[in-house]
Amino acid sequence: MSIEIANIKKSFGRTQVLNDISLDIPSGQMVALLGPSGSGKTTLLRIIAGLEHQTSGHIRFPRYRRQPDAPLATVKWGFVFQHYALFRHMTVFDNIAFGLTVLPRRERPNAAAIKAKVTKLLEMVQLAHLADRYPAQLSGGQKQRVALARALAVEPQILLLDEPFGALDAQVRKELRRWLRQLHEELKFTSVFVTHDQEEAMEVADRVVVMSQGNIEQADAPERVWREPSTRFVLEFMGEVNRLQGVIRGGQFHVGAHRWPLGYTPGIPGVSGPVPAPMGSGHQPADQPGFAAAGAGPGGQSERALHPISRSASGVV
The missing domain is CATH 3.40.50.300 (P-loop containing nucleotide triphosphate hydrolases)
Known part of the structure; x- marks a missing residue:
């Protein structure tokens, strides 16, 4: 039923x-x-x-x-x-x-x-x-x-x-x-x-x-909750994270002298507040401060792929 x-x-x-x-x-x-x-x-x-x-x-x-x-x-x-x-x-x-x-x-x-x-x-x-x-x-x-x-x-x-x-x-x-x-x-x-x-x-x-x-x-689905969290709360609740403060500029995430490709295109207009941003469907304006996160989730699993979560440039690396 x-x-x-x-x-x-x-x-x-x-x-x-x-x-x-x-x-x-x-x-x-x-x-x-x-x-x-x-x-x-x-x-x-x-x-x-x-x-x-x-x-x-x-x-x-x-x-x-x-x-x-x-x-x-x-x-x-x-x-x-x-x-x-x-x-x-x-x-x-x-x-x-x-x-x-x-x-x-x-x-x-x-x-x-x-x-x-x-x-x-x-x-x-x-x-x-x-x-x-x-x-x-x-x-x-x-x-x-x-x-x-x-x-x-x-x-x-x-x-x-x-x-x-x-x-x-x-x-x-x-x-x-x-x-x-x-x-x-x-x-x-x-x-x-x-x-x-x-x-x-x-x-x-x-x-x-x-x-x-x-x-x-x-x-x-469990796999999507883990790999594509819709909000910062879900990201942080599903596992421990280490934050790296940085700036998103163009299609890259900058931390000091280091930079990594995001895998999505930033700059879609009309987006405000914390929003989902699955990989490949960018919702992050350029030159915005934010962080990336490396974490271990349930069962000690870990992820290493930049993955934008919200307008504030949350991510999983």
């Missing part, structure tokens, strides 16, 4: 948290809402889930061409919280089965069907041998897999995850996010997850939505 987010604004009292957010999420895509604390990513996720109400704007869930609007109550959801939210008094099996047992009677599978589905999910998340254990007897990674299996039991059309791996150690996080990606490839559900971990977003998501102070800075 696809999600259409249009002109969403959210404020708490006088504090504006989301500023006119619009975003389309195609069916079957896994999207990461990436940003620092306070960027509005979790608030947006909660609005999508119906746990918060937007101040203005709307969200649509088009399912079929003949039925463009699906009421929120008719959408099948799965929600995975950062701290698992498992039922302590229930076994692993019963936790996973819970969503099926509380369905309306006309939709509820019989006991045999529930057992078969839960058994299949236990095998999928590699926890069949722990079916009779309680949450207190599980590791953090095992608890998170139980939470994911519980969310998947109802066959959700949309799966939402709020920093699902944030409470786990680094090695377990890596293993689980790869497992989640493989699961997504197999089941093809639409998924939106919140993270502040750049490496996690780049590895797992089909599309990365970088947010800052209630705004979307860039929504793009």
Whole structure:
């Protein structure tokens, strides 16, 4: 199921948290809402889930061409919280089965069907041998897999995850996010997850939505977010950078007695303020002060190509 987010604004009292957010999420895509604390990513996720109400704007869930609007109550959801939210008094099996047992009677599978589905999910998340254990007897990674299996039991059309791996150690996080990606490839559900971990977003998501102070800075494929950041914020947020102060003159970047070709033609008129400037489509007037940046991004990767980012001659070298 696809999600259409249009002109969403959210404020708490006088504090504006989301500023006119619009975003389309195609069916079957896994999207990461990436940003620092306070960027509005979790608030947006909660609005999508119906746990918060937007101040203005709307969200649509088009399912079929003949039925463009699906009421929120008719959408099948799965929600995975950062701290698992498992039922302590229930076994692993019963936790996973819970969503099926509380369905309306006309939709509820019989006991045999529930057992078969839960058994299949236990095998999928590699926890069949722990079916009779309680949450207190599980590791953090095992608890998170139980939470994911519980969310998947109802066959959700949309799966939402709020920093699902944030409470786990680094090695377990890596293993689980790869497992989640493989699961997504197999089941093809639409998924939106919140993270502040750049490496996690780049590895797992089909599309990365970088947010800052209630705004979307860039929504793009991971490769493009990394190689062609649209704003200075995205450039600096995606990895550590070393700045070189210099001047752009003509088609070259000058630092003292040194100069490098930019790979684009500067001087397109009518441009003002920070703007995207992908390589080959120059938006930088000549003789403007600026900087170039050399940086290592997620996973220790590095770039060495002058790449203009904004009118102030930001770049990646």
